[in-house]
Amino acid sequence: MASALHYCFLILIFGIPMHECTAVLLNGNCVPLEPCFDLNVMANMAERVSKDVIAADGEKILLKHSSFDKIRKKKNLHSCVLQKIINLFQNVLEKTKKNDVHNSKELNHHLELIHIMDQLRHCVYKTKNRCTKLYKMSDITTTSSPMISEKNMTPNQLAVLQLQKLKSASKRLNDVHIQESVMDELKTLHFYMEGKGFRKNTQMTEEKHGVS
Incomplete structure:
Protein backbone atom coordinates (compact mmCIF):
# COMPACT_ATOMS: atom_id res chain seq x y z
CA MET A 1 0.00 0.00 0.00
CA ALA A 2 2.80 2.38 0.94
CA SER A 3 4.59 1.62 -2.32
CA ALA A 4 1.45 2.36 -4.33
CA LEU A 5 0.94 5.68 -2.53
CA HIS A 6 4.58 6.59 -3.10
CA TYR A 7 4.22 5.82 -6.82
CA CYS A 8 1.12 8.03 -7.07
CA PHE A 9 2.97 10.78 -5.21
CA LEU A 10 5.77 10.77 -7.79
CA ILE A 11 3.26 10.93 -10.63
CA LEU A 12 1.55 13.93 -9.03
CA ILE A 13 4.89 15.66 -8.43
CA PHE A 14 5.99 15.38 -12.05
CA GLY A 15 2.57 15.75 -13.63
CA ILE A 16 2.86 12.50 -15.54
CA PRO A 17 -0.43 10.95 -16.63
CA MET A 18 -1.18 7.36 -15.74
CA HIS A 19 -1.10 4.93 -18.64
CA GLU A 20 -4.44 3.55 -19.69
CA CYS A 21 -4.84 0.21 -17.96
CA THR A 22 -4.85 -2.98 -19.93
CA ALA A 23 -6.76 -5.95 -18.55
CA VAL A 24 -6.71 -9.73 -18.44
CA LEU A 25 -9.44 -12.23 -17.80
CA LEU A 26 -8.92 -14.15 -14.58
CA ASN A 27 -11.57 -16.74 -13.68
CA GLY A 28 -14.00 -14.88 -15.88
CA ASN A 29 -13.32 -11.55 -14.20
CA CYS A 30 -11.67 -8.53 -15.77
CA VAL A 31 -8.58 -7.61 -13.75
CA PRO A 32 -6.87 -4.28 -14.58
CA LEU A 33 -3.10 -4.36 -15.02
CA GLU A 34 -1.09 -1.43 -13.73
CA PRO A 35 2.34 -0.54 -15.12
CA CYS A 36 5.09 -2.20 -13.10
CA PHE A 37 6.79 1.18 -13.11
CA ASP A 38 6.29 4.26 -15.27
CA LEU A 39 9.75 4.88 -16.74
CA ASN A 40 8.76 8.48 -17.46
CA VAL A 41 8.89 9.09 -13.71
CA MET A 42 12.51 7.96 -13.60
CA ALA A 43 13.39 9.92 -16.75
CA ASN A 44 12.03 13.16 -15.26
CA MET A 45 13.72 12.59 -11.91
CA ALA A 46 17.04 11.69 -13.57
CA GLU A 47 16.88 14.82 -15.70
CA ARG A 48 16.52 16.96 -12.58
CA VAL A 49 19.42 15.28 -10.80
CA SER A 50 21.77 15.24 -13.81
CA LYS A 51 20.83 18.47 -15.57
CA ASP A 52 23.96 20.25 -14.30
CA VAL A 53 26.28 17.31 -14.98
CA ILE A 54 28.69 18.01 -17.82
CA ALA A 55 28.73 15.27 -20.45
CA ALA A 56 31.54 12.88 -19.61
CA ASP A 57 34.42 12.48 -22.04
CA GLY A 58 35.78 9.13 -23.13
CA GLU A 59 34.21 5.71 -23.44
CA LYS A 60 30.67 5.22 -22.21
CA ILE A 61 29.84 2.59 -19.60
CA LEU A 62 26.60 1.57 -21.28
CA LEU A 63 26.74 0.18 -24.79
CA LYS A 64 25.37 2.29 -27.61
CA HIS A 65 21.69 1.68 -28.28
CA SER A 66 22.21 -0.13 -31.57
CA SER A 67 24.32 -2.73 -29.74
CA PHE A 68 22.12 -2.94 -26.65
CA ASP A 69 19.07 -3.57 -28.85
CA LYS A 70 20.39 -7.10 -29.45
CA ILE A 71 20.48 -7.72 -25.70
CA ARG A 72 17.03 -6.31 -24.94
CA LYS A 73 15.44 -8.77 -27.39
CA LYS A 74 16.64 -11.72 -25.28
CA LYS A 75 14.65 -11.98 -22.06
CA ASN A 76 17.22 -13.70 -19.86
CA LEU A 77 20.22 -11.78 -21.22
CA HIS A 78 18.41 -8.50 -20.72
CA SER A 79 17.27 -9.30 -17.18
CA CYS A 80 20.75 -10.49 -16.12
CA VAL A 81 22.41 -7.36 -17.51
CA LEU A 82 19.75 -5.06 -16.03
CA GLN A 83 20.44 -6.39 -12.54
CA LYS A 84 24.09 -5.31 -12.81
CA ILE A 85 23.19 -1.97 -14.40
CA ILE A 86 20.78 -1.14 -11.59
CA ASN A 87 23.38 -2.17 -8.98
CA LEU A 88 26.00 0.17 -10.44
CA PHE A 89 23.71 3.17 -10.76
CA GLN A 90 22.27 2.69 -7.28
CA ASN A 91 25.75 2.40 -5.76
CA VAL A 92 26.89 5.62 -7.44
CA LEU A 93 23.72 7.41 -6.32
CA GLU A 94 24.48 6.28 -2.77
CA LYS A 95 28.04 7.60 -3.10
CA THR A 96 26.98 10.98 -4.46
CA LYS A 97 23.74 11.69 -2.58
CA LYS A 98 25.46 14.19 -0.28
CA ASN A 99 26.34 16.24 -3.37
CA ASP A 100 22.71 16.69 -4.44
CA VAL A 101 22.33 20.44 -4.99
CA HIS A 102 18.62 19.97 -5.67
CA ASN A 103 17.94 18.61 -2.21
CA SER A 104 14.96 20.23 -0.53
CA LYS A 105 12.68 19.60 2.40
CA GLU A 106 9.93 18.53 0.00
CA LEU A 107 11.89 16.09 -2.11
CA ASN A 108 15.42 14.71 -2.05
CA HIS A 109 15.94 13.70 -5.67
CA HIS A 110 18.90 11.45 -4.94
CA LEU A 111 17.04 9.48 -2.29
CA GLU A 112 14.01 9.20 -4.55
CA LEU A 113 16.15 7.83 -7.38
CA ILE A 114 17.74 5.31 -5.02
CA HIS A 115 14.24 4.20 -4.07
CA ILE A 116 13.30 4.04 -7.76
CA MET A 117 16.24 1.70 -8.42
CA ASP A 118 14.72 -0.73 -5.92
CA GLN A 119 11.41 -0.51 -7.75
CA LEU A 120 13.10 -1.09 -11.10
CA ARG A 121 14.84 -4.15 -9.69
CA HIS A 122 11.43 -5.51 -8.72
CA CYS A 123 10.30 -5.11 -12.34
CA VAL A 124 13.20 -7.11 -13.75
CA TYR A 125 12.15 -10.68 -14.48
CA LYS A 126 13.44 -13.05 -11.83
CA THR A 127 16.05 -15.33 -13.36
CA LYS A 128 17.03 -17.37 -10.29
CA ASN A 129 20.28 -19.14 -11.23
CA ARG A 130 20.10 -18.42 -14.94
CA CYS A 131 22.56 -15.53 -14.72
CA THR A 132 25.33 -17.54 -13.08
CA LYS A 133 26.73 -18.95 -16.33
CA LEU A 134 26.65 -15.55 -18.03
CA TYR A 135 28.37 -13.84 -15.10
CA LYS A 136 31.08 -16.51 -15.01
CA MET A 137 31.59 -16.10 -18.74
CA SER A 138 32.15 -12.37 -18.31
CA ASP A 139 34.73 -13.10 -15.59
CA ILE A 140 36.82 -15.54 -17.64
CA THR A 141 36.54 -13.89 -21.05
CA THR A 142 39.59 -11.78 -21.89
CA THR A 143 40.24 -9.16 -24.52
CA SER A 144 43.54 -10.76 -25.58
CA SER A 145 41.91 -12.31 -28.65
CA PRO A 146 41.38 -10.14 -31.76
CA MET A 147 38.60 -7.68 -31.04
CA ILE A 148 35.30 -8.11 -32.85
CA SER A 149 33.42 -4.97 -33.76
CA GLU A 150 30.22 -4.53 -31.77
CA LYS A 151 28.06 -4.65 -34.87
CA ASN A 152 29.33 -8.19 -35.58
CA MET A 153 28.90 -9.47 -32.02
CA THR A 154 26.19 -11.91 -31.01
CA PRO A 155 23.73 -10.98 -28.23
CA ASN A 156 25.68 -13.18 -25.79
CA GLN A 157 28.99 -11.53 -26.69
CA LEU A 158 27.46 -8.08 -26.27
CA ALA A 159 25.99 -9.06 -22.90
CA VAL A 160 29.44 -10.25 -21.75
CA LEU A 161 31.02 -7.00 -22.99
CA GLN A 162 28.42 -4.92 -21.15
CA LEU A 163 28.92 -6.89 -17.95
CA GLN A 164 32.69 -6.38 -18.16
CA LYS A 165 32.26 -2.63 -18.59
CA LEU A 166 29.90 -2.54 -15.60
CA LYS A 167 32.28 -4.59 -13.48
CA SER A 168 35.21 -2.34 -14.37
CA ALA A 169 33.20 0.73 -13.35
CA SER A 170 32.00 -0.94 -10.14
CA LYS A 171 35.59 -1.47 -9.04
CA ARG A 172 36.20 2.29 -9.25
CA LEU A 173 33.17 3.71 -7.48
CA ASN A 174 35.32 6.29 -5.69
CA ASP A 175 36.71 7.57 -8.99
CA VAL A 176 35.13 10.96 -9.69
CA HIS A 177 35.32 10.30 -13.43
CA ILE A 178 33.26 7.12 -13.02
CA GLN A 179 30.74 8.94 -10.83
CA LYS A 196 12.01 -8.39 -22.77
CA GLY A 197 13.76 -8.58 -19.41
CA PHE A 198 11.66 -5.79 -17.88
CA ARG A 199 8.06 -6.43 -16.86
CA LYS A 200 5.67 -3.89 -18.38
CA ASN A 201 2.95 -4.45 -15.80
CA THR A 202 2.29 -5.94 -12.40
CA GLN A 203 1.02 -9.23 -13.78
CA MET A 204 3.52 -12.01 -13.06
CA THR A 205 4.01 -14.56 -15.83
CA GLU A 206 5.56 -18.00 -15.77
CA GLU A 207 9.07 -18.14 -17.16
CA LYS A 208 10.55 -20.87 -19.26
CA HIS A 209 13.88 -22.42 -18.40
CA GLY A 210 17.05 -21.79 -20.35
CA VAL A 211 19.07 -18.71 -21.22
CA SER A 212 17.98 -16.89 -24.35
Whole structure:
Protein backbone atom coordinates (compact mmCIF):
# COMPACT_ATOMS: atom_id res chain seq x y z
CA MET A 1 0.00 0.00 0.00
CA ALA A 2 2.80 2.38 0.94
CA SER A 3 4.59 1.62 -2.32
CA ALA A 4 1.45 2.36 -4.33
CA LEU A 5 0.94 5.68 -2.53
CA HIS A 6 4.58 6.59 -3.10
CA TYR A 7 4.22 5.82 -6.82
CA CYS A 8 1.12 8.03 -7.07
CA PHE A 9 2.97 10.78 -5.21
CA LEU A 10 5.77 10.77 -7.79
CA ILE A 11 3.26 10.93 -10.63
CA LEU A 12 1.55 13.93 -9.03
CA ILE A 13 4.89 15.66 -8.43
CA PHE A 14 5.99 15.38 -12.05
CA GLY A 15 2.57 15.75 -13.63
CA ILE A 16 2.86 12.50 -15.54
CA PRO A 17 -0.43 10.95 -16.63
CA MET A 18 -1.18 7.36 -15.74
CA HIS A 19 -1.10 4.93 -18.64
CA GLU A 20 -4.44 3.55 -19.69
CA CYS A 21 -4.84 0.21 -17.96
CA THR A 22 -4.85 -2.98 -19.93
CA ALA A 23 -6.76 -5.95 -18.55
CA VAL A 24 -6.71 -9.73 -18.44
CA LEU A 25 -9.44 -12.23 -17.80
CA LEU A 26 -8.92 -14.15 -14.58
CA ASN A 27 -11.57 -16.74 -13.68
CA GLY A 28 -14.00 -14.88 -15.88
CA ASN A 29 -13.32 -11.55 -14.20
CA CYS A 30 -11.67 -8.53 -15.77
CA VAL A 31 -8.58 -7.61 -13.75
CA PRO A 32 -6.87 -4.28 -14.58
CA LEU A 33 -3.10 -4.36 -15.02
CA GLU A 34 -1.09 -1.43 -13.73
CA PRO A 35 2.34 -0.54 -15.12
CA CYS A 36 5.09 -2.20 -13.10
CA PHE A 37 6.79 1.18 -13.11
CA ASP A 38 6.29 4.26 -15.27
CA LEU A 39 9.75 4.88 -16.74
CA ASN A 40 8.76 8.48 -17.46
CA VAL A 41 8.89 9.09 -13.71
CA MET A 42 12.51 7.96 -13.60
CA ALA A 43 13.39 9.92 -16.75
CA ASN A 44 12.03 13.16 -15.26
CA MET A 45 13.72 12.59 -11.91
CA ALA A 46 17.04 11.69 -13.57
CA GLU A 47 16.88 14.82 -15.70
CA ARG A 48 16.52 16.96 -12.58
CA VAL A 49 19.42 15.28 -10.80
CA SER A 50 21.77 15.24 -13.81
CA LYS A 51 20.83 18.47 -15.57
CA ASP A 52 23.96 20.25 -14.30
CA VAL A 53 26.28 17.31 -14.98
CA ILE A 54 28.69 18.01 -17.82
CA ALA A 55 28.73 15.27 -20.45
CA ALA A 56 31.54 12.88 -19.61
CA ASP A 57 34.42 12.48 -22.04
CA GLY A 58 35.78 9.13 -23.13
CA GLU A 59 34.21 5.71 -23.44
CA LYS A 60 30.67 5.22 -22.21
CA ILE A 61 29.84 2.59 -19.60
CA LEU A 62 26.60 1.57 -21.28
CA LEU A 63 26.74 0.18 -24.79
CA LYS A 64 25.37 2.29 -27.61
CA HIS A 65 21.69 1.68 -28.28
CA SER A 66 22.21 -0.13 -31.57
CA SER A 67 24.32 -2.73 -29.74
CA PHE A 68 22.12 -2.94 -26.65
CA ASP A 69 19.07 -3.57 -28.85
CA LYS A 70 20.39 -7.10 -29.45
CA ILE A 71 20.48 -7.72 -25.70
CA ARG A 72 17.03 -6.31 -24.94
CA LYS A 73 15.44 -8.77 -27.39
CA LYS A 74 16.64 -11.72 -25.28
CA LYS A 75 14.65 -11.98 -22.06
CA ASN A 76 17.22 -13.70 -19.86
CA LEU A 77 20.22 -11.78 -21.22
CA HIS A 78 18.41 -8.50 -20.72
CA SER A 79 17.27 -9.30 -17.18
CA CYS A 80 20.75 -10.49 -16.12
CA VAL A 81 22.41 -7.36 -17.51
CA LEU A 82 19.75 -5.06 -16.03
CA GLN A 83 20.44 -6.39 -12.54
CA LYS A 84 24.09 -5.31 -12.81
CA ILE A 85 23.19 -1.97 -14.40
CA ILE A 86 20.78 -1.14 -11.59
CA ASN A 87 23.38 -2.17 -8.98
CA LEU A 88 26.00 0.17 -10.44
CA PHE A 89 23.71 3.17 -10.76
CA GLN A 90 22.27 2.69 -7.28
CA ASN A 91 25.75 2.40 -5.76
CA VAL A 92 26.89 5.62 -7.44
CA LEU A 93 23.72 7.41 -6.32
CA GLU A 94 24.48 6.28 -2.77
CA LYS A 95 28.04 7.60 -3.10
CA THR A 96 26.98 10.98 -4.46
CA LYS A 97 23.74 11.69 -2.58
CA LYS A 98 25.46 14.19 -0.28
CA ASN A 99 26.34 16.24 -3.37
CA ASP A 100 22.71 16.69 -4.44
CA VAL A 101 22.33 20.44 -4.99
CA HIS A 102 18.62 19.97 -5.67
CA ASN A 103 17.94 18.61 -2.21
CA SER A 104 14.96 20.23 -0.53
CA LYS A 105 12.68 19.60 2.40
CA GLU A 106 9.93 18.53 0.00
CA LEU A 107 11.89 16.09 -2.11
CA ASN A 108 15.42 14.71 -2.05
CA HIS A 109 15.94 13.70 -5.67
CA HIS A 110 18.90 11.45 -4.94
CA LEU A 111 17.04 9.48 -2.29
CA GLU A 112 14.01 9.20 -4.55
CA LEU A 113 16.15 7.83 -7.38
CA ILE A 114 17.74 5.31 -5.02
CA HIS A 115 14.24 4.20 -4.07
CA ILE A 116 13.30 4.04 -7.76
CA MET A 117 16.24 1.70 -8.42
CA ASP A 118 14.72 -0.73 -5.92
CA GLN A 119 11.41 -0.51 -7.75
CA LEU A 120 13.10 -1.09 -11.10
CA ARG A 121 14.84 -4.15 -9.69
CA HIS A 122 11.43 -5.51 -8.72
CA CYS A 123 10.30 -5.11 -12.34
CA VAL A 124 13.20 -7.11 -13.75
CA TYR A 125 12.15 -10.68 -14.48
CA LYS A 126 13.44 -13.05 -11.83
CA THR A 127 16.05 -15.33 -13.36
CA LYS A 128 17.03 -17.37 -10.29
CA ASN A 129 20.28 -19.14 -11.23
CA ARG A 130 20.10 -18.42 -14.94
CA CYS A 131 22.56 -15.53 -14.72
CA THR A 132 25.33 -17.54 -13.08
CA LYS A 133 26.73 -18.95 -16.33
CA LEU A 134 26.65 -15.55 -18.03
CA TYR A 135 28.37 -13.84 -15.10
CA LYS A 136 31.08 -16.51 -15.01
CA MET A 137 31.59 -16.10 -18.74
CA SER A 138 32.15 -12.37 -18.31
CA ASP A 139 34.73 -13.10 -15.59
CA ILE A 140 36.82 -15.54 -17.64
CA THR A 141 36.54 -13.89 -21.05
CA THR A 142 39.59 -11.78 -21.89
CA THR A 143 40.24 -9.16 -24.52
CA SER A 144 43.54 -10.76 -25.58
CA SER A 145 41.91 -12.31 -28.65
CA PRO A 146 41.38 -10.14 -31.76
CA MET A 147 38.60 -7.68 -31.04
CA ILE A 148 35.30 -8.11 -32.85
CA SER A 149 33.42 -4.97 -33.76
CA GLU A 150 30.22 -4.53 -31.77
CA LYS A 151 28.06 -4.65 -34.87
CA ASN A 152 29.33 -8.19 -35.58
CA MET A 153 28.90 -9.47 -32.02
CA THR A 154 26.19 -11.91 -31.01
CA PRO A 155 23.73 -10.98 -28.23
CA ASN A 156 25.68 -13.18 -25.79
CA GLN A 157 28.99 -11.53 -26.69
CA LEU A 158 27.46 -8.08 -26.27
CA ALA A 159 25.99 -9.06 -22.90
CA VAL A 160 29.44 -10.25 -21.75
CA LEU A 161 31.02 -7.00 -22.99
CA GLN A 162 28.42 -4.92 -21.15
CA LEU A 163 28.92 -6.89 -17.95
CA GLN A 164 32.69 -6.38 -18.16
CA LYS A 165 32.26 -2.63 -18.59
CA LEU A 166 29.90 -2.54 -15.60
CA LYS A 167 32.28 -4.59 -13.48
CA SER A 168 35.21 -2.34 -14.37
CA ALA A 169 33.20 0.73 -13.35
CA SER A 170 32.00 -0.94 -10.14
CA LYS A 171 35.59 -1.47 -9.04
CA ARG A 172 36.20 2.29 -9.25
CA LEU A 173 33.17 3.71 -7.48
CA ASN A 174 35.32 6.29 -5.69
CA ASP A 175 36.71 7.57 -8.99
CA VAL A 176 35.13 10.96 -9.69
CA HIS A 177 35.32 10.30 -13.43
CA ILE A 178 33.26 7.12 -13.02
CA GLN A 179 30.74 8.94 -10.83
CA GLU A 180 30.39 11.71 -13.41
CA SER A 181 30.01 9.18 -16.23
CA VAL A 182 27.25 7.32 -14.38
CA MET A 183 25.42 10.54 -13.49
CA ASP A 184 25.65 11.66 -17.11
CA GLU A 185 24.37 8.33 -18.46
CA LEU A 186 21.58 8.40 -15.88
CA LYS A 187 19.74 10.74 -18.26
CA THR A 188 19.15 7.94 -20.77
CA LEU A 189 18.97 4.97 -18.38
CA HIS A 190 15.21 4.58 -18.87
CA PHE A 191 15.79 3.59 -22.50
CA TYR A 192 17.91 0.62 -21.40
CA MET A 193 15.17 -0.67 -19.11
CA GLU A 194 12.82 -1.27 -22.02
CA GLY A 195 12.98 -4.78 -23.40
CA LYS A 196 12.01 -8.39 -22.77
CA GLY A 197 13.76 -8.58 -19.41
CA PHE A 198 11.66 -5.79 -17.88
CA ARG A 199 8.06 -6.43 -16.86
CA LYS A 200 5.67 -3.89 -18.38
CA ASN A 201 2.95 -4.45 -15.80
CA THR A 202 2.29 -5.94 -12.40
CA GLN A 203 1.02 -9.23 -13.78
CA MET A 204 3.52 -12.01 -13.06
CA THR A 205 4.01 -14.56 -15.83
CA GLU A 206 5.56 -18.00 -15.77
CA GLU A 207 9.07 -18.14 -17.16
CA LYS A 208 10.55 -20.87 -19.26
CA HIS A 209 13.88 -22.42 -18.40
CA GLY A 210 17.05 -21.79 -20.35
CA VAL A 211 19.07 -18.71 -21.22
CA SER A 212 17.98 -16.89 -24.35
